[in-house]
Amino acid sequence: MSAVLVTGAGQGIGRAIALRLANDGHDIALVDLVEDKIAGVADEVRETGSKATTFVADVSDRDQVFAAVEHTHEALGGFDVIVNNAGIAQVAPLDDVRPEDTKKIWAVNVDGVLWGIQAAAAKFRSLGQKGKIINASSIAGHDGFAMLGVYSATKFAVRALTQAAAKEYAAEGITVNAYCPGVVGTDMWVTIDKRFAELTGAAEGETYDKFVGGIALGRAQTPEDVAAFVSYLAGPDSDYMTGQAPLIDGGLVYR
Numbered sequence: 098m099s100a101v102l103v104t105g106a107g108q109g110i111g112r113a114i115a116l117r118l119a120n121d122g123h124d125i126a127l128v129d130l131v132e133d134k135i136a137g138v139a140d141e142v143r144e145t146g147s148k149a150t151t152f153v154a155d156v157s158d159r160d161q162v163f164a165a166v167e168h169t170h171e172a173l174g175g176f177d178v179i180v181n182n183a184g185i186a187q188v189a190p191l192d193d194v195r196p197e198d199t200k201k202i203w204a205v206n207v208d209g210v211l212w213g214i215q216a217a218a219a220k221f222r223s224l225g226q227k228g229k230i231i232n233a234s235s236i237a238g239h240d241g242f243a244m245l246g247v248y249s250a251t252k253f254a255v256r257a258l259t260q261a262a263a264k265e266y267a268a269e270g271i272t273v274n275a276y277c278p279g280v281v282g283t284d285m286w287v288t289i290d291k292r293f294a295e296l297t298g299a300a301e302g303e304t305y306d307k308f309v310g311g312i313a314l315g316r317a318q319t320p321e322d323v324a325a326f327v328s329y330l331a332g333p334d335s336d337y338m339t340g341q342a343p344l345i346d347g348g349l350v351y352r
């Protein structure tokens with residue numbers, strides 16, 4: 098099939114995407130901050146029969162992202178898809194946000210996606226081939242959530258980059274889309290829930306449960322639910338789709 102680079106692949110949604118795409122028959126380059134985590138996922142990928150390679154990189158560092166793309170091409174013998182999945186959350190009332198807070202989250206969630214877009218487009222161009230760029234936005238990229246204001250801003254920004262890149266690269270046969278999960282019970286949500294508890298006096302688990310209670314389909318979202326949509330985006334059935342960022346949230350209505 099094709100060679101896919103997934104960032105933030107060491108756990109949560111990124112891990113599920115890596116495993117789903119490996120099961121679809123793609124070879125996978127796993128990129129994350131910590132080697133131990135991606136080494137374990139690489140073993141799981143190899144069990145599916147697909148190739149796996151790991152590369153430690155911080156997506157907020159442009160040179161490291163370009164190096165990750167080069168590594169993918171060398172190790173897997175191709176480069177067809179990038180999934181710019183890595184991201185961090187931040188829970189704070191807007192009044193409390195300081196410059197160092199916005200810099201950090203912006204560097205990972207927005208700059209990190211931009212470097213991934215640039216590096217992938219440059220590589221597709223140098224190889225003279227088409228390619229697919231897939232970015233992690235969020236339901237918080239469609240609605241500004243209280244206490245998640247800066248996080249929401251970064252995810253709106255990911256949608257903006259997705260739309261702009263889709264227009265800039267369309268003539269080269271490069272498609273650019275995003276996925277927008279709702280509430281997925283990964284480590285990210287454990288951290289969000291704890292921070293809500295500290296700030297609002299809610300019991301631990303209460304905020305997560307409230308959000309899950311607002312999901313129309315009546316069950317919590319799994320990383321595999323997200324990975325199923327990314328499987329479509331990474332495969333040939335999405336060839337005529339670009340610049341889109343659909344919600345995959347089970348019909349979440351709680352705000």
Ligand SMILES: NC(=O)c1ccc[n+]([C@@H]2O[C@H](COP(=O)([O-])OP(=O)(O)OC[C@H]3O[C@@H](n4cnc5c(N)ncnc54)[C@H](O)[C@@H]3O)[C@@H](O)[C@H]2O)c1
Nearest residue numbers: 105107109110155156183184233235278280281283284285
């Ligand atoms: N969990 C949710 O409910 C949810 C909802 C909507 C969108 N998202 C988005 O989906 C993506 C994955 O979320 P998750 O819940 O799996 O998160 P997670 O915290 O469980 O995992 C994120 C992974 O990204 C890695 N990472 C963080 N910063 C990095 C950096 N600078 N460079 C490289 N890797 C880095 C972490 O080490 C970790 O392995 C994120 O972009 C997140 O914003 C998550």
